Amino acid sequence: MKIFSWDRIKRDYLPWLFLVPAIISFALFKYYPIILGFFVSFFKVNIVDLPGDFIGFDNYIRAFKDPDFLNSIKNTFQFLLISLVLNFWVPILLATLINEVRRGKTFMRTMYFIPAVAPGIAMSVLWKYIWQPDYGLANFILKSLNLPVQKWLNDPALVKWCIQFPGLIIGGGLTMVIYLAALQDVPEEQHESALLDGAGFFTRIFRISLPQIMPIVTTMLVLAVIDVFNMFDNVQVMTGGGPIGASETMVLYAYDQAYTFLNYGYAITLSVITFICVFILTCIQMSLENNPLLSGGKGGGKEQRKAIRKIKKDRAEAAKAAQAPAKEG
Amino acid sequence: MVPQDDASESSLKSFDFTKAKVEEKFSDVADIEWTRMAPGTDYRQQYDKLLMSGDGPTLWNSLPFVDIQTRMRNGTIAEITDYVVNWDLRNEGKVNPSIEEALHDDEGRWYAVPFAPYIMGLLYNRTAIEAGGKDPADTPNTWEEFGEWCAELTDKEVPRFGYTLLGSDYLAWPYTPWVWSAGGEMVINNGDGTYSIGFNSEEGIDTAMYMHDLVWKYGCTQTDLLESYDDYMSNMTIGYACYGWGLPTSLNIDKLAAYGATQDEFGVLPFPGKTEDDVIGFAGGETWTMHPNATKEQMDVCWDILNLLSYDEDYLRELWQLENELGLIDPKPSCRQDLVEVKYSYATNWPEHWKDEFAALNAVARPEPFCAEWNSLKDYIVAPMQQVLATENITREEVKELLDECAEKLYTDFPDAFKKAE
């Protein structure tokens, strides 16, 4: 008996060749820069003579004592909360509604898909225009309704809401289509049997449809959190971090440190810290749910399907039992 | 040096002329490569990036003089003492001395020479002012009267704002000359290479309160403090704003035509002072710098080139002739002290009132402070100023607190540049 069979090697190790290009490319273009950045964060960067002087953890200590950085951390978390309140559920709601449409579904879907196409910068520019306190559309509408005009982006209390608001009314896009595809897979029989059991429309949505799409919702939540932590483009264009630092996110602050104050070493440190925050949050989320991202696409729905199968089986047996005496009788 | 992608026909012609001349004179030297930096305010970042990658322009003329003190300390520009000390022109007094102090350190080592001094003043839009029922010639020159004047001009329905505040990151600019006219200083030289902060003095607070009043008491400014520079220029051009900050030549002819305006409608005045005698203007300048790793040979050639382009009388005369024909000539005083009037005499295409206005402004213009880390100071002061301008009922004590806090931050973050006076 051969211990090292050629076949086994072919099966277990040769396929690594398929993975090699991807691994090289990721290692080189994603991991190497971040490790380089991590390395540089221990230096006080000298522009002409890289990398500069070694200063150990000084940059990190400075970061945690820096009131502006702590402010940006607070802002980022506030953005996260606001985005959950205003933005996260909108595509789910829209998908649920569009799923109900009988005729013209494709048309609806196309219309609600259009926002996916927008480059972030175009939307930010447009909305900055709308929120303009002197001649923008928002105040124009308020004035016509005889309501007091607001300062919108200039108001530290309102600015974060104004930045996230477009996601509320323009909630269509790729996420919505993904939810729609998921909803379409909810088997009709479940709704039929639930209707026979007397469940109304809203009950059915909440008890059957939504739980079935939970896996994809949790996946999207992970991605949404990552997105908030990486928020840069729209904030930069709309407010540049103002007013008075009320909309400065961690990434934006790092960018300012690098390019306005030319503190490249410190900026990299802040980026590394941001990355660590995201990483921790993502790990927490992934471990809470039996997350499909890691397992290969067949996560939490399994439980539901098993339960439903059991219910169906019970019902079938009950029906059979009910029929039997009738037949006999 | 090369004009941007989107420069107008006329700028291109002017550049071609320059390029031809240089190549003519220096045809025996090896390659002269003409490169272009990114547009907008990114040029400093571009320069740093290029340096970090081992590249960068050997000769550059975009660094404003306020950057020199910082850069001489962090090694991103070359020392050129030998050239300057042996410079005949300078020894004959023919070089513009207004920004000299910024270009050398206390031990007499030079790092840059002037390229294009510039001035800024109170830009006005005649059409807008007349629409508001007034005549720009009567613009008052004290704070109080100016505030009231603008208040009368303002009509938010149109909209027309009396005075438009430079928003976003540029708040330090209007603040600075007004602090001067109040009798204060932004920074004070300690004499040992460091500066102490001056804007948290009584005069600085006065200025902050005045700017606050422009927003709240006189109600003559736009509401958007985050206004981008684009919008600001748009407002001035269209006539939504009557007065602002800047220079009429920054409104180029083509753009004005797009809005249906002409250069004649604009002009510039000195900033109103706290009292009548304190009207003031704001000066600065761009400089010639060289790459820190340039070889002696390269630096020799660079020195000759910059002498040709900024200090050679024959070349300058020809250039001004051409620029006047193209409508490009600007009021930046020439670096040649003795040729300032000459330059003005070439400017036959300017609107009538400009010559007098520029002369008046030049007479009271003061150069921007140039201490090391001045740019950082300008950035740090944005947050407290935004706070002051945004809060309706702010007291002097609160303003003082904010300014003091800002000063403290500057002392802590830049101990080599800012130190409290003993």
Added chain:
Amino acid sequence: MPALQTVELRSRKGKLTYGTIMGILCVGIPLQIFPYVWLMLSMFKSAREVRSIPPTFIPATWLWENIPDTFSRFHFGQNLWNSLFLCVAVILIQVSISTLAAYALSKLRPKGSKWVMTFFLGTMMINAQALAWPTYIMFTNFFGVRMVDNMWSLILSFSAWAWAIFILKSFFDGLPHDLMESARIDGANNFRILTSIILPLSKPVYSVVILNTFMACYNQFMYPLILLPDSRNWTIMVRVYAIQGTGQTPWNQIMVLLGCATLPVLLVYIFAQKYIVQGISMSGLKG
């Protein structure tokens, strides 16, 4: 399948529910498309009209020359070409690499490859700004070649994107194993199986991946801004970003650039939408 059953629709309550749903959706449509329509219409306005108060919707005068003027002023045509070249190159490289990796992770599963998926996914958490500057430094001396200001630095950086691998893997997971077994019995090696069996079945998913890669790549402005200093090499979005803040560009020209930048993507999506939805359904993504 819709949750609202046909039988329900006969009742008054059912009709009311359906009507409300349709009502909300119809109100939402103009909100979704309003920014675009306004953007497109503003392209034709004069500089003064774009900033007029109260804002106008339909241009008072249709200045068709705005478009050629803006294009020539900003060499926009060149930027458009750069964007398209970048996208096509990235798609080709990225899709190939991702297919190989997804195939291996899903079907072949060599020893020790479980952690590779986490390795790929980890990159999605890193933000672009953190990577931008070190990437620039890396490319200034990339194995001895100075790659800054070279399109290939961008193309190579974008080729590493975990989303594509993830989608493809989910889809391949759903393909039955027996297909592979029978082919293997017939003597085909792994690569043959991939090309002759797996790929033909995966057309819908590939349309999703390709279109999404295209969109992500097209909308990038951070990386091109940093890695391509020369403005002749810029992509469209960088141009749009760069013209702001200089005080030199009137709003109507900005609108022209934005409009022309978004139009290609919009058209592509409208026509390819069906394939995208099909692809998502089949990818197993939704759990």
